[in-house]
Amino acid sequence: QKEVEQDPGPLSVPEGAIVSLNCTYSNSAFQYFMWYRQYSRKGPELLMYTYSSGNKEDGRFTAQVDKSSKYISLFIRDSQPSDSATYLCAMIPDFSGGYNKLIFGAGTRLAVHP
């Protein structure tokens, strides 16, 4: 079983739609959860991070973590064509090691069409 599973898509939605992106993970040692956005041939850009179960909102973006189900989500409201990108979930195991390598999902390619 892969440590982090993410449906690669592609996901195509009309402008204005609510987008739901998801990842599941197998290792309960993951404590920190991030969402990165990656435009074609660019480096990942951090969108949101969260440490605990529950919701975190930032503008049109909401990150949700359910540690009991080992499931995280990113919701994008009022999606725009400029949101078209690949969205990567990433996780960090607990901080005992201190150096915090990121474990990434495969990424979901999102296309928002006008």
Add this chain to the structure above:
Amino acid sequence: EPEVTQTPSHQVTQMGQEVILRCVPISNHLYFYWYRQILGQKVEFLVSFYNNEISEKSEIFDDQFSVERPDGSNFTLKIRSTKLEDSAMYFCASRTTIRADTQYFGPGTRLTVL
């Protein structure tokens, strides 16, 4: 806004040749990372570097790979004898001591091994 920079943006090399990929992390960051992304695959951790030594490395980071911080600003990844399967995007990332969850990525170097 400060950013991680990487050079070159694209490197083409012959199999068996040595390559050096260069990164300039954000100036007050102390933790440095290399990741790679083979086309169509997930971003994978290679190595983390702190206090002038490797703190963690993945199985991918074998004896053909090395990292160095030759001066106060640059962070390099050397591949001694490139293989076809080393063809990938290589991303450098850095972070502060305080914000362990936030790694800033550079734009990447596309390495093509012929």
